[in-house]
Amino acid sequence: MRMNRNGTSRRTLIAAGMTGLLPLTAAAAAAPALRVERLPLWPGRPPGGEGISVTDQSVFRSPENKPDDIAWPHVATPMLTVVHPERPNGAAVLICPGGGYARVATGRTGGDVARRLAAIGITAFELLYRLPHDGWAAGPDTPLQDAQRAMRLIRGQAGKRWTVDPARVAVTGFSAGGHLAARLATQAGTQTYAPVDANDALSARPLVAGLFYPVVTMGDDGVHAASRERLLGSHAADPAWQQRYSTERNLSADTPPTFITGNADDPVVPIRNSLLLWEALRSARIPAELLIFEHGGHGPPANRRNGAAVPWLDLFLGWASDHGWPA
Numbered sequence: 001m002r003m004n005r006n007g008t009s010r011r012t013l014i015a016a017g018m019t020g021l022l023p024l025t026a027a028a029a030a031a032p033a034l035r036v037e038r039l040p041l042w043p044g045r046p047p048g049g050e051g052i053s054v055t056d057q058s059v060f061r062s063p064e065n066k067p068d069d070i071a072w073p074h075v076a077t078p079m080l081t082v083v084h085p086e087r088p089n090g091a092a093v094l095i096c097p098g099g100g101y102a103r104v105a106t107g108r109t110g111g112d113v114a115r116r117l118a119a120i121g122i123t124a125f126e127l128l129y130r131l132p133h134d135g136w137a138a139g140p141d142t143p144l145q146d147a148q149r150a151m152r153l154i155r156g157q158a159g160k161r162w163t164v165d166p167a168r169v170a171v172t173g174f175s176a177g178g179h180l181a182a183r184l185a186t187q188a189g190t191q192t193y194a195p196v197d198a199n200d201a202l203s204a205r206p207l208v209a210g211l212f213y214p215v216v217t218m219g220d221d222g223v224h225a226a227s228r229e230r231l232l233g234s235h236a237a238d239p240a241w242q243q244r245y246s247t248e249r250n251l252s253a254d255t256p257p258t259f260i261t262g263n264a265d266d267p268v269v270p271i272r273n274s275l276l277l278w279e280a281l282r283s284a285r286i287p288a289e290l291l292i293f294e295h296g297g298h299g300p301p302a303n304r305r306n307g308a309a310v311p312w313l314d315l316f317l318g319w320a321s322d323h324g325w326p327a
Contacts, residue, residue: 095172095177186252210259261292
């Protein structure tokens with residue numbers, strides 16, 4: 001299924017103007033080694049940590065125990081992993097990994113998406129965010145604190161620590177990270193913490209949002225129950241809390257253009273999540289596009305029967321170019 005708000009057709013992948021982008025996988029494969037750095041989000045202890053005891057803990061995600069294929073069930077020090085392009089084009093993206101709010105599935109050296117985007121000139125910032133179950137005072141707003149802070153830090157250090165245009169920063173999110181990215185997009189102006197330095201005077205609003213097989217709703221219709229339980233804790237059955245943390249019910253007037261994609265056969269996060277958000281965006285007259293693929297489960301779309309890969313990331317970039325990003 002392919003939908004956009006005004007019914008216009010997709011350009012042919014913006015082929016004339018994006019010769020360095022297509023195919024993106026080829027561009028990434030040809031890229032040299034990329035510089036990676038990690039830095040904490042906050043200058044001291046993150047907000048709301050008084051009286052709690054939590055330490056950073058990572059676990060391997062596969063039996064092979066690959067050193068960077070890890071997830072974090074406990075996060076005391078939220079971090080940004082920055083993958084620097086060899087030739088930055090000024091665009092930047094904040095990437096919110098998933099993990100069902102039980103953990104954050106991200107390594108220390110930048111994942112595949114971050115590296116693919118950096119290979120075409122986009123500075124990629126992968127977010128390791130805190131989790132509500134560790135007892136932070138902000139509860140379900142704790143991950144949003146980190147996402148807002150990350151966007152402001154990216155902008156605050158633009159032109160100083162990294163070659164980034166502060167007006168050209170997008171957000172992407174995957175699975176529960178899609179819920180966090182959507183909350184950032186819809187609640188960028190909501191104050192979730194007291195400012196700690198000059199960076200916090202800057203906007204947290206992304207230029208565009210890309211949400212991939214996202215968790216969206218906390219209501220019963222389409223809910224991913226595990227994410228709701230982990231995010232809302234003892235309030236998971238409370239209708240008022242469900243409404244407050246359902247992104248489709250809390251769009252702001254300045255919600256940015258939003259791209260959503262998922263798979264019809266997703267056995268983890270029902271595709272109903274993507275439909276609910278697209279319907280809400282359309283009703284609010286916010287530019288949006290929805291792509292639903294037939295196969296792929298909980299992840300990127302499956303290859304075609306002939307083995308051809310579905311260019312899902314290229315499709316996002318092509319759509320985003322219609323709304324001023326990355327160019």
